[in-house]
Amino acid sequence: MDAQIKPKSSDPGAQAKRTISIKAVLLSLGVLLANIVINGLIFLFFRDSALNPLLTAVLAVLWGVLGVYLIYYTLTWAVEQYPDHIRRRVLPYVFIGPAVIILGWLLVLPALRTLYLSFFNASSEKFVGLSNYAAIFSDHLMATALRNNLLWVFVGTLACVCFGLLIAILADRSSYEKIAKSIIFMPMAISFVAAGVIWKFVYYYQPGDEQIGLLNAIVTYFGGEPQAWTSMLQPWNNFFLIVILIWMQTGFAMVIFSAAIKGVPDDILEAARVDGAGEVKIFFGIMIPFISATILTVTTTIIVFTLKIFDVVMVMTGGQYDTEVVATQFYRQFFMYRNFGYGSTLAIVLLIAVLPVILINLRQFRKQGGF
Amino acid sequence: MAGKKKRKGGKTIVNLVLGVICFIWLLPTLGLFISSFRPAADILQTGWWKVFPHQEWTQGETLQLSKDTDLRQPIEVNGQAYTDDQLKAGVEVDDSRLMWENRRARTVNMQEQGWKTTPDLTLDNYSNVLSGKEYKLTEADGSETVQKGTGLSQAFWNTLTIAVPATVIPVLIASFAAYAFAWLRFPGRKTLFVIIIAMLVIPIQVALIPVLKDYTSLGLNGSYLGIWLAHTAFGLPLVTYFMYNFISQLPKDLFESAFIDGASHFTIFSRLILPLSVPALASIGIFQFLWVWNDYLVSLIFIGNQPSVQVMSMKIADLVGSRGNDWHLLTSAAFISMLMPLAIFFLLQKYFVRGLMGGSVKG
Numbered sequence: 133m134d135a136q137i138k139p140k141s142s143d144p145g146a147q148a149k150r151t152i153s154i155k156a157v158l159l160s161l162g163v164l165l166a167n168i169v170i171n172g173l174i175f176l177f178f179r180d181s182a183l184n185p186l187l188t189a190v191l192a193v194l195w196g197v198l199g200v201y202l203i204y205y206t207l208t209w210a211v212e213q214y215p216d217h218i219r220r221r222v223l224p225y226v227f228i229g230p231a232v233i234i235l236g237w238l239l240v241l242p243a244l245r246t247l248y249l250s251f252f253n254a255s256s257e258k259f260v261g262l263s264n265y266a267a268i269f270s271d272h273l274m275a276t277a278l279r280n281n282l283l284w285v286f287v288g289t290l291a292c293v294c295f296g297l298l299i300a301i302l303a304d305r306s307s308y309e310k311i312a313k314s315i316i317f318m319p320m321a322i323s324f325v326a327a328g329v330i331w332k333f334v335y336y337y338q339p340g341d342e343q344i345g346l347l348n349a350i351v352t353y354f355g356g357e358p359q360a361w362t363s364m365l366q367p368w369n370n371f372f373l374i375v376i377l378i379w380m381q382t383g384f385a386m387v388i389f390s391a392a393i394k395g396v397p398d399d400i401l402e403a404a405r406v407d408g409a410g411e412v413k414i415f416f417g418i419m420i421p422f423i424s425a426t427i428l429t430v431t432t433t434i435i436v437f438t439l440k441i442f443d444v445v446m447v448m449t450g451g452q453y454d455t456e457v458v459a460t461q462f463y464r465q466f467f468m469y470r471n472f473g474y475g476s477t478l479a480i481v482l483l484i485a486v487l488p489v490i491l492i493n494l495r496q497f498r499k500q501g502g503f
Numbered sequence: 504m505a506g507k508k509k510r511k512g513g514k515t516i517v518n519l520v521l522g523v524i525c526f527i528w529l530l531p532t533l534g535l536f537i538s539s540f541r542p543a544a545d546i547l548q549t550g551w552w553k554v555f556p557h558q559e560w561t562q563g564e565t566l567q568l569s570k571d572t573d574l575r576q577p578i579e580v581n582g583q584a585y586t587d588d589q590l591k592a593g594v595e596v597d598d599s600r601l602m603w604e605n606r607r608a609r610t611v612n613m614q615e616q617g618w619k620t621t622p623d624l625t626l627d628n629y630s631n632v633l634s635g636k637e638y639k640l641t642e643a644d645g646s647e648t649v650q651k652g653t654g655l656s657q658a659f660w661n662t663l664t665i666a667v668p669a670t671v672i673p674v675l676i677a678s679f680a681a682y683a684f685a686w687l688r689f690p691g692r693k694t695l696f697v698i699i700i701a702m703l704v705i706p707i708q709v710a711l712i713p714v715l716k717d718y719t720s721l722g723l724n725g726s727y728l729g730i731w732l733a734h735t736a737f738g739l740p741l742v743t744y745f746m747y748n749f750i751s752q753l754p755k756d757l758f759e760s761a762f763i764d765g766a767s768h769f770t771i772f773s774r775l776i777l778p779l780s781v782p783a784l785a786s787i788g789i790f791q792f793l794w795v796w797n798d799y800l801v802s803l804i805f806i807g808n809q810p811s812v813q814v815m816s817m818k819i820a821d822l823v824g825s826r827g828n829d830w831h832l833l834t835s836a837a838f839i840s841m842l843m844p845l846a847i848f849f850l851l852q853k854y855f856v857r858g859l860m861g862g863s864v865k866g
């Protein structure tokens with residue numbers, strides 16, 4: 133019992149292709165259902181099984197890696213069973229489907245729901261209008277967090293960009309370019325938590341003569357008093373935390389700048405030198421304007437990254453000693469005080485802060501002729 | 504290279520400045536690395552740089568003062584007078600240092616500078632932090648205490664189990680999507696892609712609370728699937744954008760003929776696009792892998808207090824909180840967590856750099 137769709141073409145071969153068989157519909161639904169059921173069962177198996185952890189790990193990795201490929205494979209196979217004109221219409225959605233579903237479920241909808249929650253009270257039961265937003269700007273802790281975030285963004289980004297540019301220029305003229313760049317770049321690969329441990333050790337303070345923290349050892353060697361850099365020295369302790377960001381992110385800026393600098397045409401530089409321009413003049417007069425677009429992208433990338441800073445503060449001070457930032461406040465409100473309304477509001481404040489960057493991004497994308 | 508003339512004199516200064524900067528950059532990591540091999544008691548007593556040869560005061564000749572020396576008066580040693588406090592802290596005379604050896608017995612030690620190293624290095628920290636078994640620890644004062652290992656090896660496997668699929672899944676999903684966005688025409692294509700571009704910089708904090716609520720009701724909290732999906736979603740915009748940039752640049756006629764020959768889009772994708780995209784896949788894959796491996800916030804929220812799936816970054820952060828002065832554990836644990844990223848960094852630096860540039864400098 134095949135459902136027939138009237139062929140528009142008189143070609144008899146096309147006629148056969150244009151029929152949608154119930155078999156194909158059932159088959160594709162069956163494939164879809166089978167995918168959901170099988171993966172669901174595997175999920176339950178992993179949740180409830182008490183296998184050897186190593187075996188679980190191997191099986192889970194196999195499932196994760198093969199599972200996603202099999203989903204695409206079976207779905208496209210099912211679509212192939214349809215006639216050409218339907219296949220052509222459906223296939224793109226099979227290809228983008230998983231991405232759209234995951235992004236919609238785990239990023240777009242949650243962002244909207246967070247916006248919605250931000251108008252509600254702590255337990256998300258009572259509508260409170262804008263009072264969460266009003267509370268943020270009158271809260272003392274929040275004022276500190278916002279001030280610190282500004283410090284992070286301003287000082288951190290500026291330092292990363294300047295150092296990155298400086299090192300890129302130096303490395304370009306050095307005979308040890310590769311090694312130097314590797315060393316500066318290496319912290320990029322280290323996690324913020326590990327970096328936190330590294331720097332906690334550098335900043336470590338213990339009362340007494342013998343200092344095992346590098347910074348205090350240097351200070352005492354030159355006759356200074358050892359300090360508890362990240363706790364007692366307020367508000368300067370924020371700068372000592374920002375140093376960690378600079379240490380980690382300068383490599384990123386450097387690599388990008390380095391590539392951009394290499395793109396500056398040699399003949400322009402040569403001509404400027406022939407005209408008697410000094411290196412400093414060449415740097416400000418030719419290089420900086422030439423790579424200004426790159427400087428802008430690097431700066432925005434680091435700003436976005438810095439706005440969300442969380443791990444460093446969490447590991448180094450846990451937000452104590454006036455080092456709270458918006459993201460740690462968010463975590464605290466959400467997990468310790470269970471204040472969903474306030475937590476959501478903080479997340480939205482972060483979102484508003486990056487909104488200009490999103491717009492710049494979109495404009496940039498259109499300029500490149502993306503679509 | 505041909506057009507770049509470099510002046511000799513300037514170059515030495517450049518190398519010198521760069522050398523100093525590199526040294527400063529390397530120093531913190533070096534300190535962690537060396538400390539992680541030192542015995543627990545040593546770490547707390549002396550700085551890690553004491554591993555290198557350095558000058559230190561060593562015990563020398565003992566001078567016996569007369570037994571009835573008054574400690575309140577200027578105390579005469581070798582014909583010169585010192586105060587009690589000076590002798591307590593040690594006074595330097597010529598090349599030696601005078602210091603109480605035993606104040607009650609009125610003996611003063613005349614110490615001398617000598618070269619010294621503390622070369623005691625051990626792998627104990629690593630084995631203690633990796634295993635979950637109990638071990639004995641000699642404290643600074645010589646007493647022994649029993650402590651429980653951190654069980655970091657379990658966390659290492661957990662991290663790997665999370666990181667590998669959380670890299671492959673988004674890269675594959677993004678590649679399929681990027682292919683469709685680049686080469687297939689369908690309604691809604693522009694809108695959907697612009698939304699993805701806009702999500703590139705959305706802070707993940709805005710998604711955490713609702714996602715956690717969904718996960719709780721679905722039982723996905725603390726499960727591998729849940730954390731894979733979360734990492735997939737948060738990494739997907741960047742990976743899709745990156746893969747789109749690459750796949751849309753591929754020459755069209757390359758697979759047009761394959762299509763005319765009757766190959767399906769799936770075949771073209773898996774037989775042509777994926778193999779051709781290996782450099783791009785590698786670079787963005789490394790980036791995603793490192794991001795997942797180094798992640799703390801996402802695991803903190805979606806794994807919570809389930810120790811069986813806890814990742815290394817959480818374990819280390821816990822250690823910092825609960826045993827912040829146990830440097831023998833912290834240093835070795837941090838270094839273990841850095842092993843994988845550093846190995847990837849040094850082996851695949853080329854791809855890592857390319858992945859970074861693809862995401863940030865375009866056009």
